[in-house]
Amino acid sequence: MAMQQARSVATEETHSLISADKVEGTPVYNPQGEKLGTVHSIMIDKLSGKVAYAVMSFGGFMGIGDRYHPLPWSVLTYDTQKGGYTVDLDRGTLEKAPTYARGETPDWGDRTWGEQLHRHYGARAYWE
Amino acid sequence: MAMQQARSVATEETHSLISADKVEGTPVYNPQGEKLGTVHSIMIDKLSGKVAYAVMSFGGFMGIGDRYHPLPWSVLTYDTQKGGYTVDLDRGTLEKAPTYARGETPDWGDRTWGEQLHRHYGARAYWE
Numbered sequence: 001m002a003m004q005q006a007r008s009v010a011t012e013e014t015h016s017l018i019s020a021d022k023v024e025g026t027p028v029y030n031p032q033g034e035k036l037g038t039v040h041s042i043m044i045d046k047l048s049g050k051v052a053y054a055v056m057s058f059g060g061f062m063g064i065g066d067r068y069h070p071l072p073w074s075v076l077t078y079d080t081q082k083g084g085y086t087v088d089l090d091r092g093t094l095e096k097a098p099t100y101a102r103g104e105t106p107d108w109g110d111r112t113w114g115e116q117l118h119r120h121y122g123a124r125a126y127w128e
Numbered sequence: 129m130a131m132q133q134a135r136s137v138a139t140e141e142t143h144s145l146i147s148a149d150k151v152e153g154t155p156v157y158n159p160q161g162e163k164l165g166t167v168h169s170i171m172i173d174k175l176s177g178k179v180a181y182a183v184m185s186f187g188g189f190m191g192i193g194d195r196y197h198p199l200p201w202s203v204l205t206y207d208t209q210k211g212g213y214t215v216d217l218d219r220g221t222l223e224k225a226p227t228y229a230r231g232e233t234p235d236w237g238d239r240t241w242g243e244q245l246h247r248h249y250g251a252r253a254y255w256e
Contacts, residue, residue: 017236020148020170042148049201073177108145
């Protein structure tokens with residue numbers, strides 16, 4: 001990564017690419033710097049090639065256990081200092097968010113479900 | 129996936145999401161149905177959340193060996209029957225394409241390199 005490190009921070013932030021592999025397992029923090037969970041998987045819209053959701057696993061945070069939280073990609077901000085993503089979400093928003101259990105598969109193609117999910121997080125739908 | 133299978137093909141094609149995990153390892157074919165290689169990794173543009181490249185590993189195809197071919201996401205078409213991607217590329221285009229060796233890291237942020245790569249495949253740059 002020597003070539004990339006030589007580039008300015010500004011360039012890094014506007015142009016940088018990351019391997020999907022590397023996003024998976026990346027920690028997610030709240031603005032107070034507390035770790036909320038890690039990115040479990042990334043859902044890609046096949047047609048547009050846009051990342052639709054980063055699915056966060058909380059790993060027991062707040063007793064939620066093994067449930068998965070699909071987060072609209074747009075609510076994640078990468079923090080180079082922390083080496084992870086920050087989401088500006090309060091506890092209540094997370095507790096009431098749509099989730100699914102390990103072993104379940106949500107109907108990703110259901111636009112009504114998708115719209116509710118994006119609205120919950122105050123995010124614009126990825127297909128708009 | 130029962131719920132998804134019940135949906136019409138048209139809906140599947142327009143709305144379907146796929147996990148980045150599942151894309152990695154997916155075979156890539158030419159229009160004649162010959163396997164060219166497999167998707168080794170996916171590069172995501174952090175800022176826009178768009179998939180920039182599917183990096184294909186040829187695994188020895190045409191003697192190329194362990195070199196990686198970043199393909200603009202837009203040149204890949206998913207073929208549900210084959211369970212893989214089809215790229216409409218001839219041998220010459222692939223042989224002359226930009227590649228990198230295992231252990232190397234291209235300067236993904238280099239727009240001149242990125243432009244050349246997209247032009248090579250006749251694709252529009254992911255940042256346009």
